Amino acid sequence: MKKIFLIALIIIGLGFYHSQAQTVDEITAISEGPKILVLNYHQVADTNNPLAVHVSDFDTQMKFLADSGCITITPDELYAGINGEIELPPKPVLITFDDGYIDNYTNAFPILKKYKLRATIFVIPAFTSVYPGYMTWEQLKEMESKGIAIESHTLNHTKLEELPDDEIRNELLNSKNLLEEQLGHPIEFLAYPTGTYNLHIAGIAQDVGYKGAFTIKYGVVDKGSNFFALERVPIFNTAQNTMKDFYERIAWRQSFEEFGWIKK
Numbered sequence: 082m083k084k085i086f087l088i089a090l091i092i093i094g095l096g097f098y099h100s101q102a103q104t105v106d107e108i109t110a111i112s113e114g115p116k117i118l119v120l121n122y123h124q125v126a127d128t129n130n131p132l133a134v135h136v137s138d139f140d141t142q143m144k145f146l147a148d149s150g151c152i153t154i155t156p157d158e159l160y161a162g163i164n165g166e167i168e169l170p171p172k173p174v175l176i177t178f179d180d181g182y183i184d185n186y187t188n189a190f191p192i193l194k195k196y197k198l199r200a201t202i203f204v205i206p207a208f209t210s211v212y213p214g215y216m217t218w219e220q221l222k223e224m225e226s227k228g229i230a231i232e233s234h235t236l237n238h239t240k241l242e243e244l245p246d247d248e249i250r251n252e253l254l255n256s257k258n259l260l261e262e263q264l265g266h267p268i269e270f271l272a273y274p275t276g277t278y279n280l281h282i283a284g285i286a287q288d289v290g291y292k293g294a295f296t297i298k299y300g301v302v303d304k305g306s307n308f309f310a311l312e313r314v315p316i317f318n319t320a321q322n323t324m325k326d327f328y329e330r331i332a333w334r335q336s337f338e339e340f341g342w343i344k345k
């Protein structure tokens with residue numbers, strides 16, 4: 082009996098040791114592979130709304146990215162690059178917009194075209210072609226034909242953590258279905274409304290068929306990132322007519338020095 086107890090202890094001990102070793106491997110893996118900067122915008126307009134970046138500031142920021150030799154990628158490319166399925170270009174950047182405001186079409190789109198930059202817009206399908214402040218399906222289709230990717234920001238932009246499971250599922254799945262029906266291609270990425278998420282919501286997102294989801298967790302996406310809690314750098318509520326906030330936010334980590342982006 083004593084012998085069995087001792088063997089059981091050794092087995093438990095080995096299991097504990099193994100899980101500790103795995104954790105160390107996971108942490109060290111974070112420093113390997115590509116690092117992708119994901120920028121998060123909302124409005125591009127000359128208003129004092131804290132979610133807005135002024136048009137001339139947005140132009141300066143996009144010019145800076147283009148002049149720095151950044152290559153803009155899509156969420157699909159981010160996913161394939163992190164998984165080692167494709168080789169990402171040097172200085173990969175994913176420019177994202179949340180909500181699908183009309184100014185993304187009227188103000189941001191011409192500037193993106195001018196600098197030959199791609200971007201991804203997470204839209205709210207129940208608002209699309211419904212509310213005047215948001216884009217129409219025709220505008221989304223036109224943008225997609227010029228290199229802008231459209232993905233989901235849930236059906237109604239409701240706080241997901243306050244909803245029962247069937248409604249969370251409805252928000253995630255019905256937005257995906259409606260966008261696929263209107264735009265005619267798979268919708269596989271999500272941005273959580275207001276950036277909040279938890280493991281339970283992430284599990285439902287995965288279950289209904291998303292490949293990844295973006296948060297407003299401040300950071301850079303790399304091999305150590307969770308595909309259902311992808312990091313972004315918020316670029317809104319920045320000081321106007323200055324690049325100071327923009328530089329500081331994208332230079333938040335020493336690792337960005339390798340991009341040559343720290344301007345003093």
Ligand SMILES: [Zn+2]
Nearest residue numbers: 179180274275
């Ligand atoms: Zn939003």
